[in-house]
Amino acid sequence: MTLADPSIDLALLAEARRDIASQAARALAFGKLYERHQGALYRFSLLRSGSADAAADIVQEVFLSLMADKLNFDPARGALQGFLFGVARHLALKREASFQRFVVLDTNDDEDEVVLVDPACQPIEKLLIDERAERVRGALMQLAPHYRDVLILYEMHDLSYIDIAQICGIDIGTVRSRLSRGRAKMMTLLADNQHETMAIATAK
Amino acid sequence: MNNFDKNQMPTDQALDRELDYLRSTVASENAPPLVESALMKSFARYTAAPINAHAAQNESAASKPHRLTAAWQHVFAHSSRWFAPGLGFAASVSMAMWMLLMPAHRASVPLASPTADTPFFALQSLEQIALEPAPTVIETRVPRMWLASYGMPVDPETAAESVRAQVLMSAAGQPLAVRFAE
Numbered sequence: 001m002t003l004a005d006p007s008i009d010l011a012l013l014a015e016a017r018r019d020i021a022s023q024a025a026r027a028l029a030f031g032k033l034y035e036r037h038q039g040a041l042y043r044f045s046l047l048r049s050g051s052a053d054a055a056a057d058i059v060q061e062v063f064l065s066l067m068a069d070k071l072n073f074d075p076a077r078g079a080l081q082g083f084l085f086g087v088a089r090h091l092a093l094k095r096e097a098s099f100q101r102f103v104v105l106d107t108n109d110d111e112d113e114v115v116l117v118d119p120a121c122q123p124i125e126k127l128l129i130d131e132r133a134e135r136v137r138g139a140l141m142q143l144a145p146h147y148r149d150v151l152i153l154y155e156m157h158d159l160s161y162i163d164i165a166q167i168c169g170i171d172i173g174t175v176r177s178r179l180s181r182g183r184a185k186m187m188t189l190l191a192d193n194q195h196e197t198m199a200i201a202t203a204k
Numbered sequence: 205m206n207n208f209d210k211n212q213m214p215t216d217q218a219l220d221r222e223l224d225y226l227r228s229t230v231a232s233e234n235a236p237p238l239v240e241s242a243l244m245k246s247f248a249r250y251t252a253a254p255i256n257a258h259a260a261q262n263e264s265a266a267s268k269p270h271r272l273t274a275a276w277q278h279v280f281a282h283s284s285r286w287f288a289p290g291l292g293f294a295a296s297v298s299m300a301m302w303m304l305l306m307p308a309h310r311a312s313v314p315l316a317s318p319t320a321d322t323p324f325f326a327l328q329s330l331e332q333i334a335l336e337p338a339p340t341v342i343e344t345r346v347p348r349m350w351l352a353s354y355g356m357p358v359d360p361e362t363a364a365e366s367v368r369a370q371v372l373m374s375a376a377g378q379p380l381a382v383r384f385a386e
Contacts, residue, residue: 011349016247023251024342024371028379029249031327032353034240042235047226052236059235063243067250133229136222157229177228187219 009033009080017069034063037081040157041088048092049139058091078166082159086167090148096145132193139189147182154179237332241378245381248377324372325354336376343368351384 015021015029038059045055062084066070073083140148149168153159154175159167161175168175252380335341345366352358368385 003354006333008349008353012353015347020340022344023248023377024373024379025344025346025369026251026381027244027247027373027377028327028344028346028371030349031240031244032350034243035327036353038235038240039233042229043230046233048231056236056239060239060243062245065245069246095372125243130229133224133226136226140226156227183216183219185217186223190219190222 006075006079006081009036010075011034013066013073013080016067019096030067034078037084038063040081041084044085044152044157045088045092047137047140047156047178048089048145048148049095050137054092054095058088058095061091062087079163082167083161085159086169087151089167093145124150135193139186139193142189143182143185147178147185150175150178151182151186237329241376244378245373245376251377256279322385324370325384326381328378328380333372333380336374336380339380340373340375342371342373344371345369346384354384356384 012033014031016026016033018026018116021029041062042055042059043056048051049055058072065087066073066084071087073080077083128133140151146200150164153164153167154161161172164174164175165172213372263337288323289304346369348358348365348367351367352363370385372381374380
């Protein structure tokens with residue numbers, strides 16, 4: 001998948017910021033931009049943070065910053081959607097850092113550290129009532145954040161290696177290795193979880 | 205379903221199936237409507253801010269009002285607060301009456317606007333639009349390229365030109381629906 005048509009995004013962004021445009025035209029452009037990107041950003045933030053409230057906060061903050069022109073978006077450096085994903089990821093990292101329960105975020109890929117899941121991150125209430133989806137989401141949340149980013153962007157949003165490299169600020173080789181390691185860890189986690197569930201069921 | 209048996213190495217295909225399942229589960233998730241309405245309110249304030257700031261600057265540049273005038277302004281400010289709920293109620297009743305009478309009026313007198321035959325594109329849910337207490341229609345011009353994002357054909361040669369649009373706005377400044385005049 002490619003990112004949303006950048007030319008339409010640029011036209012909408014320019015109109016939303018155009019001082020001489022009427023307020024209605026600016027609001028319409030901003031609303032259209034929001035409509036184009038909120039879904040993908042929300043889903044990314046939802047899986048990234050594991051909390052519907054946090055995801056809503058992140059989406060709101062992304063668009064507030066865009067509206068106030070605080071983000072220094074440069075169209076020459078990439079599409080707006082990729083840029084917004086990068087901002088959402090940064091905000092998610094900031095939230096995690098504030099919990100101070102995770103290990104260092106940008107770690108060496110060779111380290112297979114154990115990542116503690118913040119107890120404040122509740123399961124996505126009423127959204128993922130399906131047990132099977134919840135099991136996969138739970139395993140995803142147990143991944144180290146730098147594996148989780150790549151895995152969500154590639155597997156859930158179908159972004160290319162180049163787009164992911166740009167969003168995460170890493171090179172393509174690192175995207176490949178993180179994806180490979182992330183998938184391997186996901187398989188192990190899902191197998192472990194399955195085994196534990198079966199062991200508990202047998203003990204009962 | 206047991207795709208991940210501890211004693212058996214799980215496969216990439218099994219993981220793909222699980223991830224596909226998660227993807228289909230979250231595919232319909234969107235940010236809550238409250239986020240959009242809060243953002244549009246902020247945007248309305250933000251776009252109005254330069255005008256207000258300009259007005260405030262003019263106000264401060266003007267000479268200070270006479271004490272008696274200031275006192276009357278104070279009284280007026282308070283009296284206007286007294287009238288505000290009544291005026292708001294009257295406006296709501298007028299809008300409701302207008303909405304009730306509008307279909308009959310529309311049937312007998314066609315709108316003079318050249319966009320009258322063009323349908324509105326709903327930007328919010330129909331339920332939200334119906335519940336909006338005081339919608340207003342504002343005319344504006346937007347880049348023709350926007351038509352593409354609504355699935356309408358756009359000639360690349362005229363994409364840079366603007367096209368007339370009517371926007372149905374909520375009281376909070378949120379666009380509810382739009383239609384374009386070709």
